[in-house]
Amino acid sequence: MRHQAIAIIGGSGFIGSHLVNSLVELGKDVRLATRRRYNARHLTLLPIDVIETDVFDPVQLARFVENADAVINLVGTLHGKRGTPYGAEFARSHVELPTKIVAACEGKGVHRLIHMSAIGADSNGPSMYLRSKGDGEKAVHASSLATTIFRPSVVFGPEDKFLNQFAFLQRIFPVIPLAMPDAQFQPVYVADVAKAIVNVLDLDAATGRTYELGGPSVYTLEQLVKYCGDAIGRHARIMRLPDSLARLQALSFEMAPGEPIISRDNLDSMKVPSVLSGPLAPELGIEPASIETIAPVYLTGGSMRSRFNTFRATAGR
Numbered sequence: 632m633r634h635q636a637i638a639i640i641g642g643s644g645f646i647g648s649h650l651v652n653s654l655v656e657l658g659k660d661v662r663l664a665t666r667r668r669y670n671a672r673h674l675t676l677l678p679i680d681v682i683e684t685d686v687f688d689p690v691q692l693a694r695f696v697e698n699a700d701a702v703i704n705l706v707g708t709l710h711g712k713r714g715t716p717y718g719a720e721f722a723r724s725h726v727e728l729p730t731k732i733v734a735a736c737e738g739k740g741v742h743r744l745i746h747m748s749a750i751g752a753d754s755n756g757p758s759m760y761l762r763s764k765g766d767g768e769k770a771v772h773a774s775s776l777a778t779t780i781f782r783p784s785v786v787f788g789p790e791d792k793f794l795n796q797f798a799f800l801q802r803i804f805p806v807i808p809l810a811m812p813d814a815q816f817q818p819v820y821v822a823d824v825a826k827a828i829v830n831v832l833d834l835d836a837a838t839g840r841t842y843e844l845g846g847p848s849v850y851t852l853e854q855l856v857k858y859c860g861d862a863i864g865r866h867a868r869i870m871r872l873p874d875s876l877a878r879l880q881a882l883s884f885e886m887a888p889g890e891p892i893i894s895r896d897n898l899d900s901m902k903v904p905s906v907l908s909g910p911l912a913p914e915l916g917i918e919p920a921s922i923e924t925i926a927p928v929y930l931t932g933g934s935m936r937s938r939f940n941t942f943r944a945t946a947g948r
């Protein structure tokens with residue numbers, strides 16, 4: 632079946648913005664839910680419907696998904712206050728919302744749902760983030776819908792908050808105290824993530840499947856920080872923090888105003904290697920791009936746009 636009318640929740644963000652562009656190029660009818668129209672201002676020139684709505688309100692959510700051929704949920708958060716088994720923000724964004732999206736789709740007869748999770752998602756995982764992502768997956772699996780779940784490793788691209796942050800910090804500080812330097816990642820390019828989603832949208836064989844997404848190489852966190860230093864030609868000295876100091880550092884970031892650079896929950900998430908458990912599924916149709924071919928273009932910060940992206944990434948916006 633060809634899915635033409637696509638309703639995206641969380642589409643104004645990093646991955647969503649790339650996905651929306653890909654869907655528009657394919658001539659899909661895209662509608663996007665946002666909490667504030669302003670958050671999707673960079674997409675307003677595209678021929679899409681940006682709808683300010685409260686997706687946690689079942690009536691508004693049902694109205695938003697009505698008559699869509701497919702719904703894509705990209706809402707996620709990396710930070711939340713601590714709680715049992717996970718804090719309120721994680722529960723709301725990763726469990727309550729997918730549960731409500733499933734109910735709205737079932738209620739309105741929308742059969743196709745694509746849901747974004749993360750590598751390592753596990754109801755018994757070591758962090759609130761991973762546990763809540765695991766419970767969100769369960770809510771999606773339990774539905775009667777034609778679902779596909781994606782589990783990316785860390786995603787990189789011009790607007791990322793990961794590599795841009797390491798480049799930014801090395802432009803400013805001579806020393807970086809680095810928590811979890813041996814944590815493993817398999818970064819995947821944002822355009823490949825968007826392409827994989829587009830490629831399975833109409834694929835019957837993808838129904839009921841969970842796909843991990845990663846790039847061609849595995850790196851430690853320390854290697855990635857050093858790579859960003861190479862790319863911008865400025866190397867900070869990396870001070871490998873022992874776990875006790877890493878937790879103190881994270882706690883102090885959590886106590887400062889704004890989004891923390893890193894939280895204790897992020898440290899807990901990094902205990903699980905963010906690495907694919909097997910080869911990429913061929914039906915995803917992607918030849919993943921490497922950091923080395925993509926990142927230097929935006930990390931070097933030559934253009935106004937990349938400077939703006941660095942500012943956005945480090946300002947937590």
Ligand SMILES: NC(=O)c1ccc[n+]([C@@H]2O[C@H](COP(=O)([O-])OP(=O)(O)OC[C@H]3O[C@@H](n4cnc5c(N)ncnc54)[C@H](OP(=O)(O)O)[C@@H]3O)[C@@H](O)[C@H]2O)c1
Pocket residue numbers: 640641642643644645646647664665666667670671686704705706707708724747748749750782783784785786787
């Ligand atoms: N980026 C990565 O490296 C990565 C890695 C693994 C998994 N993922 C997952 O992929 C998904 C997309 O990630 P991303 O990096 O594109 O995220 P992002 O840039 O933070 O965008 C997420 C979007 O979700 C919406 N959102 C956030 N909190 C919300 C809330 N409480 N209620 C309603 N909407 C809310 C926001 O839309 P509005 O502001 O317009 O409302 C935002 O644009 C997430 O589920 C994330 O966990 C990302």
